[in-house]
Amino acid sequence: MFNKNNMTNILKQAQEVQKRIQNVQDELDDLIIESDAGGGMVKTTMNGKLELLELVLDPELLTEDKELVEDLIISAVNKAITKSQEESQARINSVAGNMLGNMKIPGM
Secondary structure: OOOHHHHHHHHHHHHHHHHHHHHHHHHOOOOEEEEEEOOOOEEEEEEOOOOEEEEEEOHHHHHOOHHHHHHHHHHHHHHHHHHHHHHHHHHHHHHHHHHHOOOOOOOO
């Protein structure tokens, strides 16, 4: 049988989780993820919203082969993206608990 009180409680819980998720998403702007490649010859800084904030190349790297430089940049950026996605997902899961059933949220 339909129980209005149960439905009301479920909706309240869902709204609370939605507010918490929004708060976490707002915090992701301030989350800083650092990564590197080539033994630190390429360093990247990214925020939790997958925005690349900084790319630093060791001056010695600029004397290397162009393809090597490109590969190291791609590697450092991809590492930062992976770290950012993992941290973002962990934060969302900590707030939402089992309500999302470990569902991955696009862009997170």
